[in-house]
Amino acid sequence: MNIRIISGNWKMNSSKVDIENWFKDFFEKAKDFKNSKNKGDILICVPSVYISYAMEINKKYGSVNGFKILIGAEDCHYENKGAFTGNVSPIMLKEFGVEYVIVGHSERRQYENESDEVVAKKASNALNNGLIPLVCVGESLEIRENKKHLEFIEKQVLNSTTGLDINKIIIAYEPVWAIGTGKVPTLDEIEEINAHIKKVLADRNNVKESDVNVLYGGSVKSSNAKEITALSSVNGVLVGGASLKGEEFFNIVTNSL
Ligand code: PGA
Numbered sequence: 001m002n003i004r005i006i007s008g009n010w011k012m013n014s015s016k017v018d019i020e021n022w023f024k025d026f027f028e029k030a031k032d033f034k035n036s037k038n039k040g041d042i043l044i045c046v047p048s049v050y051i052s053y054a055m056e057i058n059k060k061y062g063s064v065n066g067f068k069i070l071i072g073a074e075d076c077h078y079e080n081k082g083a084f085t086g087n088v089s090p091i092m093l094k095e096f097g098v099e100y101v102i103v104g105h106s107e108r109r110q111y112e113n114e115s116d117e118v119v120a121k122k123a124s125n126a127l128n129n130g131l132i133p134l135v136c137v138g139e140s141l142e143i144r145e146n147k148k149h150l151e152f153i154e155k156q157v158l159n160s161t162t163g164l165d166i167n168k169i170i171i172a173y174e175p176v177w178a179i180g181t182g183k184v185p186t187l188d189e190i191e192e193i194n195a196h197i198k199k200v201l202a203d204r205n206n207v208k209e210s211d212v213n214v215l216y217g218g219s220v221k222s223s224n225a226k227e228i229t230a231l232s233s234v235n236g237v238l239v240g241g242a243s244l245k246g247e248e249f250f251n252i253v254t255n256s257l
Pocket of ligand 1: 180
């Protein structure tokens with residue numbers, strides 16, 4: 001199954017007022033945009049405390065000219081419940097209508113010391129609870145400069161998806177050096193890694209490369225979304241900073257159709 005996902009990731013940003021404005025701005029633009037192309041899944045991952053508020057505001061708009069938003073989460077735990085202060089389980093996310101959850105974002109790997117094994121456990125528990133995990137991988141600048149990125153990503157993506165049904169998960173390739181920096185790999189570099197991820201996961205899981213879905217993330221904005229999403233190995237984008245404004249996110253979505 002070859003799919004298209006345009007996802008935002010608000011990280012630890014936004015407020016109730018920001019959320020109201022975001023949906024207003026997004027759907028204001030959607031009202032004036034008539035295009036019969038398949039819109040794919042348009043997703044915005046929000047801090048867990050705002051999930052129900054974003055759901056409530058989103059419901060008011062529903063679907064406008066074929067544009068509808070899914071609310072996703074930025075992380076989940078690998079257990080369903082228990083003594084894990086401050087964490088959120090996939091069961092809780094599911095109860096609030098969440099369908100997608102990011103796991104293994106490089107900021108969690110860096111600041112919360114999440115290993116590939118923990119990421120795989122989180123993704124597995126998300127799947128067990130009917131959520132689609134967006135499993136993030138990406139190399140540091142040092143690894144890229146030492147030209148070790150292909151082997152690093154191969155190991156990271158295999159270890160972060162051990163035992164998972166590859167048809168049911170999404171990979172997001174996000175080079176750490178491109179996140180929030182305005183630096184973007186060349187189109188050839190994105191194609192090289194995304195195609196490599198598809199190949200290694202297809203080989204291990206005995207599926208077709210086209211069954212492995214890989215997004216790109218790192219300094220995506222409306223001005224570069226078109227060329228990035230036109231690449232044959234890119235199934236969509238994961239957008240941080242540029243997803244914080246409804247209008248800009250709408251432009252990313254339409255440039256990616
Ligand atoms: P950025 O972040 O778009 O701000 O670079 C991407 C991400 O971290 O998902």
